[in-house]
């Protein structure tokens with residue numbers, strides 16, 4: 001085994017040319033080995049019951065492949081539904097989910113066409129250009145790959161996947177075949193090159209060379225017509241300037257997920273650098289305080305809020321009407337899981353935490369029966385308006401289908417395995433089964449009501465005493481973190497935004513306690529092109545962003561001046577029980593008097609009510625003065 005594997009920066013070393021490629025730094029625990037029992041478990045249970053096992057027209061999704069689709073790209077629905085269902089099965093091993101997935105798979109396999117494809121278009125019309133045929137076939141493949149990997153290793157599924165891939169290879173490629181960059185509905189056709197992900201998965205399942213060759217073609221094509229996304233990321237072009245007028249956040253990130261897998265398989269240094277750069281660029285330039293990104297203003301008004309738009313800076317822009325598509329956030333979260341696996345970069349886990357506790361659960365309908373399409377920080381927090389199709393009065397959007405996938409990914413990243421120990425990334429009540437370096441079992445229990453409080457108790461139970469590293473993510477926002485080992489203050493002072501590495505001989509029943517710095521703090525608004533952020537502030541409690549909810553306070557939109565200390569700490573008082581079903585609420589001091597703020601995620605705006613997250617100190621924005 002490669003000695004670099006001991007460290008958390010293998011992939012970085014590879015990129016610097018100091019080591020041969022030797023695989024991931026972290027890997028997810030095996031299927032079924034993480035069981036959440038904290039607050040996040042409730043969201044996951046609602047999504048499984050309300051969506052995966054709910055009243056969803058999944059037979060209709062499959063019917064499009066037999067009878068044709070009613071609208072471009074609607075063939076994506078089958079694969080997205082099944083992909084999320086299979087990921088939930090990986091977590092819960094629920095027999096009802098298995099039975100439903102089995103039904104879905106039987107449906108779709110029966111739709112195979114004479115050339116082996118599973119497509120909404122007849123063979124003679126494939127690939128069908130603007131209809132989105134390749135994008136839809138990508139999702140069929142991902143759905144079936146999820147089923148084969150996590151639910152049932154049915155050889156018929158793998159054989160079908162190979163026939164589907166071979167049909168695509170026969171149609172798409174260098175001349176005289178069709179150019180992948182000419183296929184799809186969007187101006188730069190970025191969606192079609194996202195076939196990279198299912199081809200890399202199929203290559204890892206079969207090790208057959210032709211799938212990697214086709215993946216190389218997709219990499220060499222650069223992902224979009226007129227823009228080489230790989231080279232642009234390599235050159236650190238900001239995401240909102242990538243892909244010309246159409247830097248669609250979700251599809252671009254999906255292509256980079258495929259690139260991460262390609263890097264994992266090949267160790268290609270240029271691709272690896274591009275993947276890491278893309279992660280850093282999106283993290284630093286596109287994400288809002290609730291962990292999702294992309295917006296219509298100010299750069300891409302015609303992409304419906306689904307384009308990268310320098311959103312980290314522009315998130316206070318009062319002209320934004322649509323931003324933070326759920327599909328974008330979920331795909332970003334999945335991409336972050338690649339970065340975590342490959343590099344062990346703690347900031348990828350921090351990005352996931354920020355999205356999960358704010359943007360993701362904040363987008364779910366309270367009954368679990370769907371997710372918001374775009375999500376505003378100020379104004380209408382949620383909406384079901386956007387691309388989709390009505391099935392006899394039931395509207396299904398891309399985001400309804402992708403939101404559950406985000407929830408199903410939480411256990412995949414919460415606790416991860418390294419060659420020399422364990423990493424705890426997402427704090428929530430859970431039990432996990434992992435392995436010590438010797439291979440012996442290690443059980444971990446995380447007992448906490450986090451993020452309602454900042455106290456986390458971790459109990460380790462190795463089968464036998466053994467030396468290994470326990471890495472605990474110390475959030476960047478936690479200025480002072482208390483650590484106790486078996487009741488005694490731990491010597492090393494943890495550094496915010498890094499893993500605290502505790503390497504020692506662990507005994508059954510060893511207890512680590514963490515106390516994060518949950519003091520409410522002021523977030524200063526970033527200032528974009530119209531400098532609206534100059535008078536905007538927000539308030540956070542630990543990982544949670546607070547908001548003013550119209551249903552809690554009718555004066556939610558009035559300007560206020562928050563009273564904070566010089567270091568940004570706010571003397572806010574917890575209100576219990578929290579109003580309007582919120583998880584947490586605070587009485588926040590302002591010059592104008594105390595205001596009530598609740599967690600952004602809990603604000604239930606499905607009744608059309610509004611929120612105000614970036615509080616304004618003035619009624620009129622700077623631009624309009």
Ligand SMILES: [Zn+2]
Nearest residue numbers: 325327398399
């Ligand atoms: Zn969507």
